[in-house]
Amino acid sequence: MIFEIKDLHFSYFLGKEKIEALRGLTLSIRKGVMTAVSGPSGSGKSTLLNILGLIEPALEGQVFFLGRNLALLKEKEKNHLRKHKFGFIFQQFHLIPVLTAEENVAYFLSSQGLPSQEVRSRTKKALEAVGLWPQRGQKPFELSGGQKQRVAIARAIAKRPDLIIADEPTASLDRKTAQEIMEILASCSQTVILTTHDPMVEAYAQDRIRLADGRLA
Numbered sequence: 001m002i003f004e005i006k007d008l009h010f011s012y013f014l015g016k017e018k019i020e021a022l023r024g025l026t027l028s029i030r031k032g033v034m035t036a037v038s039g040p041s042g043s044g045k046s047t048l049l050n051i052l053g054l055i056e057p058a059l060e061g062q063v064f065f066l067g068r069n070l071a072l073l074k075e076k077e078k079n080h081l082r083k084h085k086f087g088f089i090f091q092q093f094h095l096i097p098v099l100t101a102e103e104n105v106a107y108f109l110s111s112q113g114l115p116s117q118e119v120r121s122r123t124k125k126a127l128e129a130v131g132l133w134p135q136r137g138q139k140p141f142e143l144s145g146g147q148k149q150r151v152a153i154a155r156a157i158a159k160r161p162d163l164i165i166a167d168e169p170t171a172s173l174d175r176k177t178a179q180e181i182m183e184i185l186a187s188c189s190q191t192v193i194l195t196t197h198d199p200m201v202e203a204y205a206q207d208r209i210r211l212a213d214g215r216l217a
């Protein structure tokens with residue numbers, strides 16, 4: 001198991017108002033497969049992903065990542081995991097607009113301190129894997145939505161992460177492009193945890209988690 005989650009609760013506070021986003025989740029997520037988290041808007045999907053991606057701390061309950069209790073990790077260890085072990089993919093791509101496709105992938109690897117030759121070879125491999133090596137010199141505004149998401153996937157896989165976390169990676173794309181993106185994600189044979197509203201996307205996952213109102217549906 002890559003994650004084991006025990007009785008996880010999470011609330012947001014808006015002034016005095018408490019919004020219970022997760023209300024006692026217990027589940028495990030397998031390593032090496034794709035897991036889809038689905039459920040209605042507001043059911044807690046993004047909150048769960050943000051906790052797994054160490055963006056939000058788990059407030060109540062326990063989350064174990066590869067057997068390690070997240071609550072006991074120091075901030076430095078969490079930063080290390082986020083930077084080196086997790087690849088993130090977002091609905092809105094989050095590419096750096098002034099950099100080319102190649103530079104967008106290479107930038108993150110360079111910031112990890114990899115030698116430049118390794119950065120170049122990993123970048124090329126990753127862009128080839130998503131079919132975008134010919135477009136490597138183009139900037140985000142010169143790419144379609146699907147191409148931008150392929151750059152984002154290349155950026156994530158080039159890290160060689162322990163897992164890829166993707167919050168609605170296909171929600172901004174048309175059906176055909178969404179399907180192409182899912183083919184690429186499915187073929188990269190990594191641990192992928194994604195959220196979606198789309199049954200087509202869900203069908204690509206080996207494991208499915210359905211949430212309703214912060215609980216397992």
Ligand SMILES: Nc1ncnc2c1ncn2[C@@H]1O[C@H](COP(=O)(O)OP(=O)(O)OP(=O)(O)O)[C@@H](O)[C@H]1O
Binds near residue numbers: 012019041042046048
């Ligand atoms: N930053 C925030 N501050 C306050 N409440 C929030 C915040 N983010 C989310 N919530 C609330 O927490 C609950 C769960 O939200 P979450 O974003 O996890 O849902 P979701 O399943 O990802 O929804 P969607 O499908 O719309 O993306 C909702 O009631 C939402 O309004």
Ligand SMILES: [Mg+2]
Binds near residue numbers: 045047167195
């Ligand atoms: Mg969401």
